[in-house]
Amino acid sequence: MASDTIENPKVPRTERGRKTQRKLLDAAAIEFGERGFHEASISSITRRAGVALGSFYTYFDSKDAIFRALVLDMSDAVKSAARDAIADETDPLAIERAALGGFLRFASEHKEIYRIIDEAEFVDPDSYRAHYETIGERIAQRLRDGAQAGVMRPDLGEVEAWALMGMNVFLGLRYAIWNRSGDPTPEDVAKAANTLLAKGIEA
Amino acid sequence: MASDTIENPKVPRTERGRKTQRKLLDAAAIEFGERGFHEASISSITRRAGVALGSFYTYFDSKDAIFRALVLDMSDAVKSAARDAIADETDPLAIERAALGGFLRFASEHKEIYRIIDEAEFVDPDSYRAHYETIGERIAQRLRDGAQAGVMRPDLGEVEAWALMGMNVFLGLRYAIWNRSGDPTPEDVAKAANTLLAKGIEA
Amino acid sequence: MASDTIENPKVPRTERGRKTQRKLLDAAAIEFGERGFHEASISSITRRAGVALGSFYTYFDSKDAIFRALVLDMSDAVKSAARDAIADETDPLAIERAALGGFLRFASEHKEIYRIIDEAEFVDPDSYRAHYETIGERIAQRLRDGAQAGVMRPDLGEVEAWALMGMNVFLGLRYAIWNRSGDPTPEDVAKAANTLLAKGIEA
Amino acid sequence: MASDTIENPKVPRTERGRKTQRKLLDAAAIEFGERGFHEASISSITRRAGVALGSFYTYFDSKDAIFRALVLDMSDAVKSAARDAIADETDPLAIERAALGGFLRFASEHKEIYRIIDEAEFVDPDSYRAHYETIGERIAQRLRDGAQAGVMRPDLGEVEAWALMGMNVFLGLRYAIWNRSGDPTPEDVAKAANTLLAKGIEA
DNA sequence: CATGAATGAGAGTTCATTCAT
DNA sequence: TATGAATGAACTCTCATTCAT
Structure with missing residues (x-):
């Protein structure tokens, strides 16, 4: 995962402990992903991790606590994926396109x-x-940068940023999570979305 | 609520029964909205509805069943709200703008x-x-209609429809659910989004 | 038991419910008496009462709650036993003797x-x-009454009341709970204690 | 604490070990006193003592074992306090008074x-x-000694001893543990109790 | 002797669902 | 149709004790 930032966990004092905590976090990602928070059970997480039930509480205070730790972990991972994807781009519109492409690839995996x-x-x-x-x-900032560079309209703000975020999230839902055979590739999706973003839909 | 479509419920035979079922559905909307599915309890729903616990099972087979009935009920309500909002519009872009405005108002309430x-x-x-x-x-169909009318680009399809839906959903999340004082009005949001949609963000 | 005063229980709405609650309370008296609060288990209480585990929570909020209800119940019972025992007495010293005798008999049972x-x-x-x-x-009041009647010293107060209570409690512990064969009868104990109380131990 | 008598502990071989064991015993006195046996936890005891959890079992076999050791330790301490308090007294009634005074002071601390x-x-x-x-x-023996000396009645026995013990324990509970501002001093309590003991309560 | 991670039995509690009235 | 008591499986969390280092 992208980050070591873990919220309020009990910090292991030995290397062995560190490994066990990581095993639990990875097992929890799978368990929560497959069954959702409420259907997930601690005992199933420890079973997946191959540790005893009680060991869970050596590393996390509660089911909520490990979930929060995981959300932070994933949230960081998403942001990292986007950051990596746009690292080489300089053109503002190309940056948005790369960000979406990177996100789609990340979500697929x-x-x-x-x-x-x-x-x-x-x-x-x-x-x-x-x-x-x-x-x-973060998106709003990129739009301001694009305006600064003279490539984007100068009146872009939070509304446009949230609109763009919504676009990306839903395209991810449709084409990374619910993808079907025959669907356009991530690159095609990113390209189409980028055109929409740049020019709009008017004839 | 907008519809009487209820999935697989036990159909009440008397008027009194119909009213009890409606009370349960309304109480469930509040309970699920406030506490979420898993935290919600049947006994709390019946308490809110003012009926006995056992009566619940006269009208719904299970907790899942009433939830499903409710999702359909709400899903229909959202669609109705949009349909009503665009009823008087003819221009394809104005239709989208009215749809978003209607949705924002509906979500606020x-x-x-x-x-x-x-x-x-x-x-x-x-x-x-x-x-x-x-x-x-439904959105994809409207885009095709717009293209037919020569107002929108002819190459718009599912990707653009999902992008547009994501925009709308996230603008609703930000400006109808998480709204703060000082935020733009629904109309302003709908206008800005419409401009983005029409012309894109290029300078 | 001596009283219907039950603290903060869920009040049953039917006769059947009332009976179940009473069964639980009686079973709890035995369970807590035999095993003590912490060793006692809810499941053992419900087993003794012949009801399902979950039914416990229909009538009590928690293990603590039924314990509190029981303490009140017993506390009332002790006081009733003393009250009944002294009902026919008028002489202040005879009252104390009867109270102890009644308590010893009650504790034995x-x-x-x-x-x-x-x-x-x-x-x-x-x-x-x-x-x-x-x-x-209550004891202090009786001592004041005795002084009023001219039978007891006029300077008796809280200290003497607590001393007397301690005497009674420990004589109960030794001769009602930890009694052995060959021990004096409750009446003999009450008599000896009464003499001590009246005259003291000086030669 | 007053005694080194510890029941069935593992005997430390080194001076360092002896100190660790003492630290655990002192920590346990605080922990059990504050939280009671069942709420107390071994890990909290070791935390208070500043030693590792596992080290506990180097010195005690179980939670029960350290509790038993502590009860003996305290029981001895109570008896020592009484013994010390009466060391200089010779008059049988003065001995009882001093014993109670000493106990009240000990319990306060x-x-x-x-x-x-x-x-x-x-x-x-x-x-x-x-x-x-x-x-x-021990009290019964003192009463017999008092009778021998001709100061107390010759028919005093176990009943009177337990009555006296009960008096002392409850006066301790009320005036050493539950003391309030405005209460009589330990000396005043001991004096009043001594008068009660000597002369009784008759007018 | 000291450490702290690992273990797992066992507890209290919740609540969807059933059923007798 | 309405009621509310009864059921019991399932869950989270605790902690005394063991053990590898």
Whole structure:
């Protein structure tokens, strides 16, 4: 995963402990992704991780705590994926296109991310909101940069940023999570979305 | 609510029964909206509805069943709201603008809708998917109509429809559910989004 | 038991419910008496009562709640036993003797009472303290009455009341709970204690 | 604490070990006093003592074992306090007065003693009973000595001894543990109790 | 001797669902 | 049709004790 930032966990004092904690986090990603928060059970997580039930509580205070840790972990991972994808781009529109392409690829490989982030709406509303607000601000900043560079309209703001985020999220849902045979490739999707973004839909 | 379509419920034979069922459905909308599916309890729903616990099973087979009935009910309500909002419009772009405006107003008044629809992702994935696919197709049809009318580009398809749906959903999340003082009005949001949609973001 | 006063229970709405609640309370008296609060288990209480585990929570909010209800129940029972025992007496010293005699007989038949009241010190300190303070005040009042009648010294107060209560409690512990063959009868104990109380121990 | 008598502990071989064991015992006195046996946890005891969890089992076989060791330790301490308090007295009544005064002072400084001794009733009934029977016999012996000296009645026995013990214990509970501002001093309490003991309550 | 991670039995509690009235 | 008591499986969490280092 992209980050070592873990919220409020009990910090292991030995290398062995560190490994066990990581095993639990990875097992939880799978369990929560497959079954959702409420259907998931601690005992199933520890079974997947290959540790005893009680060991869970050596590393996390509660089911909520490991979920929160996981949301942060995934939220960071998404942002990293986008950051990596746009690293080589300089043109503002190309940046948006690369960001979406990177996100689509990332989501294809981590389909559990939608369920986990979405479920945060119920389990940990603060993380959920923080996740989208952070991303929204990041996009808004890129739009301002694009305006600065004279490539984008100067009146773009938060509304446009959230609209763009929504586009990306739903294209991910449709083409990375619910993809069917015959669907356009991620690149094609990103290209079409980029055109829409750049020129709009008017004839 | 907008529709009487209820999936697979036990059909009441008397007028009194019909009223009890409606009371349960309304109580469930509040309960699921406030607490989410798993935190919600049947006994709390019956308490809100003012009927005995056992009576619940006279009208619904299970907790899942009433949730599914509710998702359909809400899904229909959203679509109706959009349909009503665009009834008087003829210009394709004005239609989209009116649809978003209508949706923002509807969501402001039914904030529970996001939680309920979103939770369907976990409780009843089929309804969840069906909800968005239906809306996506409806939007795609409008884009084709716009192209037919010569107002929109002729190459618009499913990708653009999902992008547009994502825009609308996220603008609703940000400006109808998470709205803050100082935020633009629904009309302003709809206008800005419409401009983005029409012309894109290029300078 | 002596009283229907039950603290903060869920009030049954039917006769059947009332009976089940009483069965649980009686079973709890035995279970807590035999095993003590912490070793006692809800499942054992319901097994003794012949009801399902879940039914417990129809009538009590928690293990603590039924324990508190029981302490009140027993506390009332002790006080009733004393009240009944002294009903026919008029002489202040005879009253004290009858009170102790009545208490010893009651404790012999309800040996669980010591364990339950004593354990309240840990589980519900407020009830524990209230139990002894109430009894202490009642004794102090009787001493004042005795002084009024000219039979007892006029300077008796709280100190003497607590001393007398301690005497009674420990004589109950030794001769009602830990009684052995060859021990004096309750009447003999009450008589000896009464002499001590009246005349003291000086030669 | 007053004694080194520890029941069935693992005997440390080194000075360092002896110190660790003492730290655990002192920490346990605080922990059991504050939280009671069942709420107390080994990990909390070791935390208070500043040693690792596993080290506990180097010095005690179980939670029960350290509790038993502690009860003996405290029981000895109570008896020592009484013994010290009466060391200089020769008059039988003055001895009883000094014993109570000493006990009240000791209990004021070791309020945890009541909880620990009382909880022994549940955790280790044998120690509990032995504690009071030993003290009872000691008091009975003193009463016989008083009779021998011609100062007390010749017919005093076990009943009077237990009555006296009960007086002392309850006066300790009321005036050493539950003391309030405005209460009589330990000396005043001891004096009043002594008068009661000597002359009784008759006018 | 000291450490702290690992273990797993066992507890209290919840609540969807059933059923007798 | 309405009621509310009864059921029991399933879950999260605790912690005394063991063990590898």
